[in-house]
Amino acid sequence: MSVTCTRHFMVYDKLHRHGNYTILVLLYVDDLIITGTHDHLxxxxxxxxxSEFDMKDLGALNFFLGMQVVRNHDSLILSQTQYALTLLHRFGLSGVKPIKSPLEVKLQLSSSAPDPLPDPTIYRQMVGSLQYLTMTRPDLTYAVNHVCQFMQKPCSSHLAAVKRIFRYVKGTLSLGLIFSKDASLQIRAFLDADWAGCPDSRHSTTGYAVFLGQNLLSWGSKKQSTVSRSSAEAEYRALASTTTEVLWFLHMLRFLRFHLSNPPLILCDNISAIYMSKNPVFHSRTKHFDIDVHFIRAHVLRGAITLSHLPGKVQVADVFTKSLPSPLFLWLWDKLSLRDNPS
Known part of the structure; x- marks a missing residue:
C-alpha cells in the first residue's frame, strides 16, 4: 500500500507486531510504504x-522513488523504464543504436588515458544518473562501477564507455528485477574476484550476489582497498565481504521472524580460499590478511555459514567483476532475476 504525506521526514523504517500479525512501514521524506499480514490492522x-498528518492513500503500490511496480498472480517486477527513458532524452541519446553488452570485452580503462575532457560536468552527470539505475538493474553494476572511478579527471575514452552503457540501456529498457513467490528460505551467495584487474593500482575487484530462494536480494561490485598477493587472497577478501552481507540478511530475516532451516550457503570458485577458511595450517601464509581469515573461519566453525565450491564457468558473480563477451554476459544476467516488464 502506498501513502503520500505532506510533511517531510528522514528515511525511516519501523516494524510493529500485534499478536501474530506484523506491520511494516517504510518512510522516505514524504512517501510511505505500509504493508502487513492483516488488512484490518x-x-x-x-x-x-x-488523524495526525495530512495524508493521501494511493492504494496498492505501483510507483515509488522512480521505480515502477508491476504485479501478476505470483510475482512482481521492479523496473525503472521511465527513468531510463528520461536519462536518454536528457543527454541527447534517445536515437542511439542499441547494443547487447554495456562494455567492450576485457575493457580496462585507465586514469592515465590521454585526451582529458575540457569540462567533466556532463560526464559526472551521466555517471551519477546511471548509479541510481542500478537499483533495479544488476546487469549494469560492474559497468557503472568501472566508469565511476574516473570522475575526478575523465577522458574521452571514459566518456565513450559511458555512452556505450547508454546504448545498452536503450536496448534493454523493459528489463526489471522480478520477485517470485518462493517456498524456499535458503540464502545462497555467489562471489568472485578479478585479481589485480585495475591497471593503475593493481587492486582486485570484488563481486557478489545474494539470493533468497530464487530472488536476488543484494549485489555489488567494488574495488578492494588493498593489493592482494595472489588470486586466492583476492578471493578470500571477496569471501569476507560477502560473508558480512549474508550475515546482515540473516539478522534481518530473524528480526522479521523468519527462521532458516539451513545455514546460508556461499558459493566460491576458488578451492584455496575455501580450504583456508577450514584449515588453520594456512595461518602462517595469511598473516597479512589474518583478520579476514579468522572472521570467516569463526563463522564456518560455528555453523553460521556453509562454503561450497562452484565451477568458475557457472559463477554468477563473474558478471560483477569484469566485462564479458555478449553470449556469456546475457547468459549470466538471465540468472540475476531480470525479466522483461510486461507493461
Missing part, C-alpha cells in the same frame, strides 16, 4: 496516521 494504522 493496516486500515486502522492509516486512519490513525491520517
Amino acid at each position: 493496516l486500515s486502522r494504522l492509516i486512519r490513525r496516521l491520517s
